[in-house]
Amino acid sequence: MDLYQELILEHYKRPVNVGLREPFDAEVHHVNPTCGDEVTLRVRVRGAGEDAIVEDVSYDATGCSISVASSSILAEEVTGHSVTEARATFEAMRSMLTSKGEDPGDEEAIGDGVALAGVAKYPARVKCALLSWMAFTDALHQSEGVNQ
Amino acid sequence: MSAPFTDEESARIRADFPILSRTVRGGHPLVYLDSGATSHKPRQVLDAERRFYEETNAAVHRGAHQLAEEATDAYERARETIAAFIGAQAAEVVFTRNATEALNLVTYAFTNGSAGGGGGHGDRFALGPGDEVLITEMEHHANLVPWQEACRRTGATLRWVPVTADGRLDLTDLDSLLTERTKVFAFTHVSNVLGTVIPVRELAERAHAVGALAVLDACQSVPHLPVDVTHLGVDLLAYSGHKMFGPLGVGVLWGRAELLDEMPVFLTGGSMIETVRMEGSTYAPAPQKFEAGVPVAAQAVGLAAACDYLTALGLDRVHAHEQALSERLLAGLATRPWVRVLGPDDLSERGGAVAFEVDGVHAHDVGQILDDRGVAVRVGHHCAWPLHRALGVQASTRASFAAYTTFGEVDALLEALDRVPAMFGLEVSA
Numbered sequence: 001m002d003l004y005q006e007l008i009l010e011h012y013k014r015p016v017n018v019g020l021r022e023p024f025d026a027e028v029h030h031v032n033p034t035c036g037d038e039v040t041l042r043v044r045v046r047g048a049g050e051d052a053i054v055e056d057v058s059y060d061a062t063g064c065s066i067s068v069a070s071s072s073i074l075a076e077e078v079t080g081h082s083v084t085e086a087r088a089t090f091e092a093m094r095s096m097l098t099s100k101g102e103d104p105g106d107e108e109a110i111g112d113g114v115a116l117a118g119v120a121k122y123p124a125r126v127k128c129a130l131l132s133w134m135a136f137t138d139a140l141h142q143s144e145g146v147n148q
Numbered sequence: 149m150s151a152p153f154t155d156e157e158s159a160r161i162r163a164d165f166p167i168l169s170r171t172v173r174g175g176h177p178l179v180y181l182d183s184g185a186t187s188h189k190p191r192q193v194l195d196a197e198r199r200f201y202e203e204t205n206a207a208v209h210r211g212a213h214q215l216a217e218e219a220t221d222a223y224e225r226a227r228e229t230i231a232a233f234i235g236a237q238a239a240e241v242v243f244t245r246n247a248t249e250a251l252n253l254v255t256y257a258f259t260n261g262s263a264g265g266g267g268g269h270g271d272r273f274a275l276g277p278g279d280e281v282l283i284t285e286m287e288h289h290a291n292l293v294p295w296q297e298a299c300r301r302t303g304a305t306l307r308w309v310p311v312t313a314d315g316r317l318d319l320t321d322l323d324s325l326l327t328e329r330t331k332v333f334a335f336t337h338v339s340n341v342l343g344t345v346i347p348v349r350e351l352a353e354r355a356h357a358v359g360a361l362a363v364l365d366a367c368q369s370v371p372h373l374p375v376d377v378t379h380l381g382v383d384l385l386a387y388s389g390h391k392m393f394g395p396l397g398v399g400v401l402w403g404r405a406e407l408l409d410e411m412p413v414f415l416t417g418g419s420m421i422e423t424v425r426m427e428g429s430t431y432a433p434a435p436q437k438f439e440a441g442v443p444v445a446a447q448a449v450g451l452a453a454a455c456d457y458l459t460a461l462g463l464d465r466v467h468a469h470e471q472a473l474s475e476r477l478l479a480g481l482a483t484r485p486w487v488r489v490l491g492p493d494d495l496s497e498r499g500g501a502v503a504f505e506v507d508g509v510h511a512h513d514v515g516q517i518l519d520d521r522g523v524a525v526r527v528g529h530h531c532a533w534p535l536h537r538a539l540g541v542q543a544s545t546r547a548s549f550a551a552y553t554t555f556g557e558v559d560a561l562l563e564a565l566d567r568v569p570a571m572f573g574l575e576v577s578a
Contacts, residue, residue: 001516001517001520001571003516004513004517004571009571009572009573013573034528035510035511035512035527035528035529035543036528036529036533036536036542036543037510037512037542037543062542063510063512063542064510064511064512064513065509065510065513065572066512066513122516125512125516128512
């Protein structure tokens with residue numbers, strides 16, 4: 001099965017930067033109503049406008065290997081990057097995941113995220129992989145209100 | 149005690165279901181263990197539905213032309229067959245789009261009755277502050293959310309019977325939950341997750357003792373075991389057609405005749421009226437008053453064919469077959485210590501569904517690995533989120549059976565399941 005890449009199982013078993021930390025600017029809670037997967041996610045942003053940097057992403061995720069691994073990859077790929085870059089990473093992930101397998105993913109843009117390329121061929125699992133990324137963009141949006 | 153189907157009988161049954169011979173995921177034979185979600189349809193049902201469209205299609209209960217007569221006749225004969233299938237009278241059977249709509253019909257009847265509308269009479273269908281609705285923690289969302297909403301609309305209070313750790317109803321405090329304040333007690337016949345069979349008759353008697361109506365979700369019983377409404381003792385009962393070899397788009401609400409007569413209407417419009425004036429309308433007798441709009445005639449005809457099909461198989465044998473399948477699966481799972489089965493240990497309290505957890509692996513991942521070998525199961529909370537929460541489980545994997553399921557398919561599930569520990573690097577001690 002090409003779905004369960006070794007890299008995904010690594011992230012699932014040892015999620016990067018897992019746990020909820022202080023300080024944070026925004027906290028969101030997203031669920032996948034079909035399976036009950038849940039993620040609580042916090043972001044801490046330093047600076048504002050074009051200089052804004054994602055200082056920390058902390059999270060508590062319960063769910064399948066795909067959703068937990070995706071949270072871990074998110075934390076790895078966006079922490080320490082500018083908000084602009086993080087948004088571009090999200091767009092690249094979303095494009096790959098919703099491409100039905102057409103977009104193999106750009107490793108330059110999404111790093112370990114390419115390991116999730118196989119998910120795009122299983123429509124029922126796309127939501128699992130997108131859960132934490134949707135939560136992240138939601139939290140970023142809320143944090144902008146805080147930082148202005 | 150009836151016997152399970154022989155291999156020869158199974159082969160004959162399966163030949164009636166065209167979809168069962170297809171392959172999935174790169175050539176694996178389909179092993180369909182998700183009949184609790186929806187069953188497949190035998191040719192006899194598909195033929196009956198097609199014959200209706202090809203030969204007698206017309207809007208039922210309207211028009212005086214020959215096709216209208218024949219379509220109406222086919223629809224009402226279907227009602228008779230479907231009623232007889234559950235030991236009921238034809239006038240007690242209401243066609244809906246599915247079981248969810250049937251249960252919403254009941255909850256909206258209560259809502260309309262509370263507002264003094266809907267053409268009902270008497271006060272059995274009135275709810276208000278101080279009144280209580282009792283359900284159980286085991287319910288499918290279809291017999292749970294509509295009651296939450298009905299309570300919100302009427303000011304009544306929703307209470308529920310908890311479940312025990314092994315997936316039975318905890319009836320210890322039933323006396324304090326089921327009181328003179330209780331207007332209705334709604335519960336499932338067979339849990340769609342655990343397969344637990346509920347002591348319906350006993351609960352219906354307890355409900356009646358305090359003057360409450362007993363409403364039964366029979367979605368997981370009518371397709372799988374002999375159900376006779378005259379023995380169950382409940383007042384209203386809902387089930388869906390598509391889980392019992394019938395078409396999608398048709399469900400049934402059964403109710404005792406005098407109760408349907410008192411019950412306020414839900415959906416209104418054409419077909420369900422007696423007279424209509426600009427100032428107001430009066431409604432037809434039951435069951436017509438509950439069937440607004442052009443009825444789902446072809447689907448009803450298909451469902452009647454499904455009833456005939458199940459009757460010919462013998463519901464006692466279907467039940468025996470599914471119990472034997474459950475027994476085989478439970479025995480197989482018991483030898484795999486990394487699997488935890490949800491629900492009662494005692495086979496006699498179980499229907500044809502088995503839900504389980506694999507240590508350290510989410511149900512979605514289990515289902516995906518099974519699907520890779522062509523084994524179709526349900527994963528998630530199966531529209532029973534509170535039940536999963538009560539059992540301390542986020543999601544589970546469920547295998548559910550029908551008359552066409554074989555012992556070989558149970559073995560195929562177990563074989564595919566054995567790939568899970570290795571793929572997820574679990575330490576397995578045999």
